[in-house]
Amino acid sequence: MIDLKKKFKKNQYENIEPEGTQQEETARTGSPEIPDGLFRKCNYCGSTIVTDEVKRGYYICPKCGAYFRLPAYRRIRMITDEGSFEEWDMGLDEKNPLEFRGYDEKLKASKRKTGLDEAVVTGRITIKGIPAVIGVCDGRFMMASMGQVVGEKITRAVERATEEKLPVILFTCSGGARMQEGIISLMQMAKTSAALKRHSEAGLLYVTVLTDPTTGGVTASFAMLGDIILAEPGALVGFAGPRVIEQTIRQKLPKGFQRAEFLLEHGFVDQIVKRENMRQVLGNILLLHAAEHASCNRKTISSSFTDGGKNKFSQEGADLLQNYTLYEDEEFTISDRDSQTEESEKCALTKETEKHTLSAWDRIQISRQSKRPVGSDYIQALFEGFMEFHGDRYCKDDAAIIGGIASFCGIPVTVIAQEKGKNTKDNMKRNFGMPSPDGYRKALRLMKQAEKFHRPVICFVDTPGAFCGMEAEERGQGEAIARNLYEMSSLTCPVLSVFIGEGGSGGALAMAVANEVWMMENAVYSILSPEGFASILWKDAKRAPEAAEVMKLTSADLLQLGVIEKIIREPEEYTEDTMDEPLACIREAMKGFMNQYLPLDGTELAEQRYRRYRFF
């Protein structure tokens, strides 16, 4: 190719005076220069970023997506309704309990530098019109370490929230205890935790959002006590800091250790939420809890949201609530429960009307088919706004069980499902629907949460059995199952279990100590797999089809035995595409269930469940 560059004659060879030279420089002011601070380098990826744009946005690097630390007031503006923030407890007296030299000066300097009162900002806000109490730690102020004033502000905010019956949201960020205040700083951990305990006992919601970095005494107190714990992506969260651990054990820590994703995997975080979605997620959580606070008197809340919409709540909140049709507005009400039940019985088979055209072994094969709808399909189809919560808060998040909160016809519910997955990769991740102890513990944690907020629990059961492996035994598979049976028996909220595929033994029962148990027509439920049954009794696993017949594990058999209350008819080919009819049937039946059980009080619900199992 010809190198044109060398062939072209350019300006420097010309000898004509350029136009407009006389006027030159008159109209021009100053030569170009980049003002200080216009650009910055991202600490994580090193690329140049426009400071102002990052600040106007979510404080996220546009190149690598890293999260920069947020000033408290900016964070509050980001998630709350405009102008709704009312700050509390400013200007509390700073003490120097140890008379630590230089501490007073350091405090003054921090105040001056950050323009903050202390390392935490507290007050009252609304999100989507729903009121809440907020506390936001600001790492710029002495690394948001917890001194007496920080502890005091948080405690006062929580106490006031208890008094005013408001939920609390705390954004945590801290280097830990404030060394300059010594033992007094340590006492803040107990003080804040105690205030939160009272708040919780009043049946109120507490949400924490872990941000980078949350460590030491803050992690070991209010940060880990949320009913719901959210975290920002990549946030460092731990008790001991990574440097301290490395020095102690003389080992390099693996990449990602103590990051939010690590905590999620180890069961301590419900959900990792991106900054741009934080307002939405918090709003949804508040909404699902706001509606149910008045579950005893839904009419009051319904009217307070519609009539008082203009003064009490923002329009946005009122609009949103409109979408969450409240219980009383539904076409079905308690009075016409009987007609509802009749209606639902048309599609559900409560009596043994189905002809035995398929053998038990056939049904087992069908229940195991991979194209059969799985737990997540039911969740997607039956509920609105499902929000998944992860982790058992002890050790792990088990992907074989998914759970969280959602709304069913405007009623907040807790939904838990055993999940097999939809393709081979997903099957592996979900361990083919065989839960580990961590899964059962997660399920129980979510049920306890439901109980606190008097939310119905709906379980979908689909498991070949609890996972049989070394780690499962090490972590107490038996204990986990036993614990669920024990605790579920006395839950003071309605519990419904629906068997959608395989119901393998104790692994299934651990999610089926319920007020009612229903089964899909071709689901099965048994003490053991027919293969196992045949091999134990007859020492021949090949006689499984024969075993299947004698085990009485089909829905029709179980209905007759009184183990279940309802059978839901399935289409001939049951896949995700043919779910409509069974879904409509379940939906109707669930409305009936709600009508029947929601009005009962906790003791009645537990008593009914006790009797149900006492019968056998």
Next chain:
Amino acid sequence: MIRKLLIANRGEIAVRIIRACRELGVQTVAVYSEADNDALHAQLADEAICIGPAPSDKSYLNMQQIISATMVSGADAIHPGFGFLSENSRFVRLCEECQITFVGPSSETIEKLGNKSVARNTMVKAGIPVIKGTKDAVYDVETGKKEAAKIGYPVMIKAALGGGGKGMRTAFTPAEFKTAFQTAQSEADKAFGDRTMYIEHFVQNPRHIEVQILADQKGHVVHLGERDCSIQRNHQKVLEEAPCAVLSDKLRKKIGETAVRAAKAAGYCNAGTIEFLLDEKNNFYFMEMNTRIQVEHPVTEMVTGIDLIKEQIRIASGEDLSFSQKDVHLDGHAIECRINAEIPSKNFRPCPGTISELYLPGGNGVRLDTAIYRGYTIPPYYDSMIGKLIVHGKNRKEAIRKMISALGEVVIEGVETNVNYLYGILNEPDYQMGRTTIEYLNTHEIREQE
């Protein structure tokens, strides 16, 4: 006067700007991506700086890199060309903060005119005609019907979140309204999960007319007549001409003056274009204002004899307009064809590749703005337009003949182009009669002529 200008663009427009600079005695700095090492603009400029990898977002859209290149080269101004960062108010704000002269309007103006509803309100206030429509969202048939009656039939029902023709229906009479509204709304509900609708007057078979204006920093504004850009495919202009074949002198004056008023209302400075829809009864409505130099600017240059790029640079340098409205005369007729490396028979799929053979036409009143040369490889990362053929004749008929003749001489081998397709349009009787509306290419089957 600007001393050294950095051109934040590529292709023929970068070359066009470099040439204008050389006439003005302004030094030039080209920026180029790694894929544009051999590009003409990078070779023709006095200096060239590589600003990053091939994908646009890493090079021609990388604001920080371009600002750095400006600093490193010691340039005092940036010309954005069209596309890329030309209408990005954030970029312009950065230039302002760094005291770099941006050849174009201020960031504030760009932001204001880039926001549809703000722009519309500005124009309504200035008494510029806009298409009548509902201000508030409409959710039900009854309200919609009342609004439609106020607006006047035919009406267009549009989904607030609409796009790609979804959730859009036309009702020609009140009898059709209910069905049209319901179908549009249910379509919108399915596609976007939103039932918010707007209604506006439906302009039937309009022409796309746009007026070129120039405004200096003191607020003097002149218009340079109109361009007719009705021949469009998928909202992409294919062929443009000046003046519009059906505009009377009286109407031309009226539209021109309206455009000047619009530019003044927006506090506009530098070169800009005001787009209008012209209906069959010669009513015209403001659509939007483009705050940059446009692809089709040469047709205006050909009929006015004014070099728009040079004017842009002079205005940005703080000079006053050297002429007033009465000095602007339209002479003859000009047509521009956009030559793209694409395959019309395969749904106009882009066709990058190496130019193995090249012959370009010339002669009296024939202009070819391009950045390709023999042996050049068109990279696949950018727009497929590789050149613009512009002709100027005494009248429209002569211009058409000249364009047909010139197109017939274009030889580009190694890549496929739309030249035969353009040839087909020029030979259509309806085109030659000037019966062009924005629906032209949807209603005429163009045969590629070998």
